[in-house]
Amino acid sequence: MQITGAEIVVRCLQEEGVEFVFGYPGGAVIEIYDAIFKQNHFRHVLVRHEQAAVHAADAYSRSSNKVGVALVTSGPGATNAVTGIATAYMDSIPLVVLSGQVSTPAIGLDAFQEVDMVGITRPCVKHNFLVKDLAELAATIKKAFYLAQSGRPGPVVVDIPKDITQQLAEFVYPATTIVRSYVPVTRGHSGQIRKAVNLLLSAQRPLIYIGGGAVQGNAADEVRELVRSLGLPCTNTLMGLGAYPGSDDHCLGMLGMHGTYEANMAMHYCDVLIAVGARFDDRVISVPEQFLAQAKKIVHIDVDPSSIAKRVKVDVPIVGDVKLVLREMLDQLKQCAELPDAGALKNWWQQIEAWRAPNSLYYAPSDTLIKPQFVVQKLYEVTGGDAIITSDVGQHQMWAAQYYHFDQPRRWINSGGLGTMGFGLPAAMGAQLANPHATVACVTGDASIQMNIQELSTCKQYHIPVKVINLNNRYLGMVRQWQELFYGNRYSETYMDALPDFVKLAEAYGHVGMRIEKPSDVEPALKEAFALKERLVFLDVITDQSENVFPMVQNGKGLNQMDLPPHMREIQQNPFENNRDYGNMC
Amino acid sequence: MRHILSILLENEAGALSRVVGLFSARGYNIDSLTVATIEDPTLSRMTIVTHGSEEVLEQITKQLNKLIEVVKVIDLNESEHIEREMMLIKVRSTGKDREEMKRMADIFRGRIIDVTDKTYTIELTGTSEKLNAFIEAIDRAVILETVRTGASGVGRGERILKI
Numbered sequence: 215m216q217i218t219g220a221e222i223v224v225r226c227l228q229e230e231g232v233e234f235v236f237g238y239p240g241g242a243v244i245e246i247y248d249a250i251f252k253q254n255h256f257r258h259v260l261v262r263h264e265q266a267a268v269h270a271a272d273a274y275s276r277s278s279n280k281v282g283v284a285l286v287t288s289g290p291g292a293t294n295a296v297t298g299i300a301t302a303y304m305d306s307i308p309l310v311v312l313s314g315q316v317s318t319p320a321i322g323l324d325a326f327q328e329v330d331m332v333g334i335t336r337p338c339v340k341h342n343f344l345v346k347d348l349a350e351l352a353a354t355i356k357k358a359f360y361l362a363q364s365g366r367p368g369p370v371v372v373d374i375p376k377d378i379t380q381q382l383a384e385f386v387y388p389a390t391t392i393v394r395s396y397v398p399v400t401r402g403h404s405g406q407i408r409k410a411v412n413l414l415l416s417a418q419r420p421l422i423y424i425g426g427g428a429v430q431g432n433a434a435d436e437v438r439e440l441v442r443s444l445g446l447p448c449t450n451t452l453m454g455l456g457a458y459p460g461s462d463d464h465c466l467g468m469l470g471m472h473g474t475y476e477a478n479m480a481m482h483y484c485d486v487l488i489a490v491g492a493r494f495d496d497r498v499i500s501v502p503e504q505f506l507a508q509a510k511k512i513v514h515i516d517v518d519p520s521s522i523a524k525r526v527k528v529d530v531p532i533v534g535d536v537k538l539v540l541r542e543m544l545d546q547l548k549q550c551a552e553l554p555d556a557g558a559l560k561n562w563w564q565q566i567e568a569w570r571a572p573n574s575l576y577y578a579p580s581d582t583l584i585k586p587q588f589v590v591q592k593l594y595e596v597t598g599g600d601a602i603i604t605s606d607v608g609q610h611q612m613w614a615a616q617y618y619h620f621d622q623p624r625r626w627i628n629s630g631g632l633g634t635m636g637f638g639l640p641a642a643m644g645a646q647l648a649n650p651h652a653t654v655a656c657v658t659g660d661a662s663i664q665m666n667i668q669e670l671s672t673c674k675q676y677h678i679p680v681k682v683i684n685l686n687n688r689y690l691g692m693v694r695q696w697q698e699l700f701y702g703n704r705y706s707e708t709y710m711d712a713l714p715d716f717v718k719l720a721e722a723y724g725h726v727g728m729r730i731e732k733p734s735d736v737e738p739a740l741k742e743a744f745a746l747k748e749r750l751v752f753l754d755v756i757t758d759q760s761e762n763v764f765p766m767v768q769n770g771k772g773l774n775q776m777d778l779p780p781h782m783r784e785i786q787q788n789p790f791e792n793n794r795d796y797g798n799m800c
Numbered sequence: 801m802r803h804i805l806s807i808l809l810e811n812e813a814g815a816l817s818r819v820v821g822l823f824s825a826r827g828y829n830i831d832s833l834t835v836a837t838i839e840d841p842t843l844s845r846m847t848i849v850t851h852g853s854e855e856v857l858e859q860i861t862k863q864l865n866k867l868i869e870v871v872k873v874i875d876l877n878e879s880e881h882i883e884r885e886m887m888l889i890k891v892r893s894t895g896k897d898r899e900e901m902k903r904m905a906d907i908f909r910g911r912i913i914d915v916t917d918k919t920y921t922i923e924l925t926g927t928s929e930k931l932n933a934f935i936e937a938i939d940r941a942v943i944l945e946t947v948r949t950g951a952s953g954v955g956r957g958e959r960i961l962k963i
Binding site: 333341344519520522524527 | 859871
C-alpha cells in the first residue's frame with residue numbers, strides 16, 4: 215500500500231522505537247503533523263520555541279541513553295533549532311533533528327520560509343541530509359539514527375522538502391544500514407592497551423582523568439573497577455561528573471578552571487595520566503605548554519581519533535569505545551602478577567590528602583545572606599543526592615557541579631561545550647519525560663532562566679513537575695565575576711535591572727512560585743517544593759550578589775597556579791609545605 | 801611545510817562543501833584544490849595542496865577522515881609520489897617576440913593551443929614549481945591571463961588509493 219512521505223516519516227520513527235518527538239509545527243511540516251495526529255505510537259511535545267525542542271530532545275537523550283528527536287519547520291523554525299543542534303554537537307549527544315524544507319521546485323528561489331538548513335548546520339552536525347527523492351526518505355532516516363548513535367555520537371539533521379512529504383510510495387524500512395565511508399573503531403589496539411597497562415603499573419603518581427566520553431560511552435562500571443581495583447585517585451571533568459561517584463574518597467572532585475585544588479594539583483603533578491573520554495579542552499588545560507612543563511606520560515582513550523593529540527601530545531593513544539578499551543585493560547591487569555608500587559602510591563595519596571585537607575570548596579557561611587553554594591548543598595541533602603540536575607550556564611552551573619556530588623552517570627545535564635544559556639529549563643523537561651519517576655531540578659540563574667522561560671507554558675501543558683531553583687543574584691554573575699577580578703569592577707551591562715517578579719510569573723504560567731530571602735528558609739522551602747510531587751515549583755532564591763566561584767584557574771595560567779578562596783591564600787604561596795620529594799615537582 | 805593530500809570521497813551533493821567548510825572553520829590553509837569523479841562514478845577524488853606544521857597536518861587528516869562522506873585520505877608526501885598541474889597561459893606576442901615565445905614554450909615542453917595575430921595561448925603541464933618557473937622566465941608584461949588547475953597527485957608504483 216502506498217502512503218505519503220509524511221506517513222513514512224512517522225513510520226520510521228515508530229520503527230526506531232521513538233517515545234517522544236519535541237517540536238513545533240509550520241507550513242513545511244504540516245503534512246508530517248497531520249500524520250502525527252493520526253498515530254499513537256509516540257507522543258509529540260509542543261514546545262514554545264524550537265531551541266527548546268532541541269534542548270529537550272538533547273536532555274531526553276543524555277538522561278536515557280536513547281536518541282533524542284526534534285521536529286521543526288523550515289526557515290525560522292530551522293534557524294531557531296541551530297543553537298540546540300550546536301549544543302548537542304559540542305557535547306556529542308545523539309539527536310535526529312527533522313526539519314521541514316520548502317518544496318523541491320522552490321528550493322533556491324528565496325521562497326517563503328526558505329533557508330539552506332543543510333548549509334547552515336553543516337559545521338555543527340555530525341552529518342546532515344537533504345532528501346530530494348521520496349525513494350530515499352526511509353533509508354535516510356535509518357542512516358540518520360545509525361550515524362547519530364554510533365562512533366562518537368552527535369546530532370544529525372534530515373531536511374525534508376514539503377512535496378516529498380506529500381508524494382506517495384510504499385514504505386520499506388531497511389533492516390540494516392551500511393555506510394562504506396564510515397567505519398567507527400570500537401575495539402582498541404591490544405598492543406597499545408598493553409603499553410597503557412605497563413605505564414599504569416610503573417606509575418609513582420597515577421591519575422585517572424574521566425570525561426564526558428565515559429558517560430556517553432556507558433563506561434561508568436569499568437571506570438569504577440579500574441579506580442577501585444588499584445586504589446587510584448581520579449578526577450571528573452564537568453561533563454564526566456557521575457561517571458565516578460563524587461562522594462567517594464578516590465574522587466578528587468572536578469578539575470579545570472573551577473576545579474578543586476587537589477584535582478588540579480594532582481593533574482599537574484601526576485607522572486602517569488589516563489584520560490578516559492576526555493579531550494584536554496581549554497577549560498581543563500588552559501595552556502598545554504604549562505601543563506606539559508611538568509613531565510608526565512599520558513594515555514588517551516577516545517572513540518574519536520581527532521580528539522587525540524589535538525591540544526596535548528600523548529604517549530599512548532588508544533582509539534576505541536572507552537567501555538571496550540577499559541574492559542580489555544582490566545582483563546590484562548588481572549592477568550598481570552605485577553601491582554603498582556604500593557609505597558609510591560601511599561606517598562602520592564598522602565600528598566593528595568594534604569592538598570585536600572584545607573577544603574578548597576569552603577566558603578564563609580552567613581546568617582543573613584543566602585550563599586548560593588549553601589543552596590546547592592541543601593538541594594543535595596533534600597534530594598538525597600539522587601536527583602537529575604540540569605543547569606544553565608554561569609556561576610550557578612559551577613556551584614551545582616562543585617557542591618552536588620553526582621554518584622551516578624546521566625544525572626548531571628548541562629551544556630559544557632557550547633555553554634548555552636537557556637538550556638536548563640527545556641533540558642529539565644526532556645529529562646523528566648525520559649524519567650517520569652525521577653526527581654528533576656533545574657539549577658539556574660536570573661539571567662539564564664529568562665532565555666527560555668516561555669517553556670514554563672510547555673511544562674504546564676504536559677504536567678511536567680520539575681523544580682526550578684533560581685539562584686537570583688540580579689547579575690550576569692560569571693561575567694560580573696570576571697569584571698570584578700580582571701576589569702577593575704567596571705560592571706558593564708551585567709546588572710539585571712527590572713527583573714520580573716518570578717513568583718508571580720510562575721503563578722501566571724499556572725505553577726507554584728516561592729521567594730526565599732533568608733538562609734534559614736532555604737531548607738524548609740526546598741522540602742516543601744519537593745513534597746509537591748505533581749507540581750512545577752519555581753523557587754526564586756535571593757542570593758548574595760558578591761559571591762564568586764572559587765577556586766579558579768585564570769586563562770593562561772597553569773593548573774598549579776590557582777586563585778584560591780580567601781582561607782587558602784597563604785597555602786597558595788607555598789603549596790609544598792611538607793617538602794615531599796617528587797623529582798622536579800618542587 | 802607543503803603537503804599534498806589525496807582524498808577519496810563519495811560523489812554526493814554537498815561533499816565538496818563539507819571539505820572546504822572544514823578547512824575554513826578550523827583555520828587550515830588550502831593552496832589549491834582539484835576534484836573530479838573517477839572511473840567509479842559513485843566516487844570523487846580530490847587533491848588538496850596545503851601547508852602547516854606536522855601537528856596541523858595530523859589534525860587535518862583526522863578531521864577529514866571524520867567527515868562521513870570521506871572514504872580515504874592519504875598524505876602523498878609520506879612517500880614517493882608524482883604530481884602534475886596544468887596551466888593555460890595567454891600571452892601577447894607580436895613581431896619578433898612571437899618566435900621567442902614559441903621557443904620558451906618548447907623549452908618548457910608547452911604547447912601552443914590557440915593562436916591569433918597578437919596572442920598565443922600556451923598549455924603547460926608539470927609540477928607547480930615548473931609552472932612557476934615558466935611564469936618567472938617570461939616577461940611579466942606580456943601575460944594577459946593565466947588559469948591553473950591546481951596540483952593533482954598520485955603515489956608511485958604500487959601505492960594505490962582505492963576503496
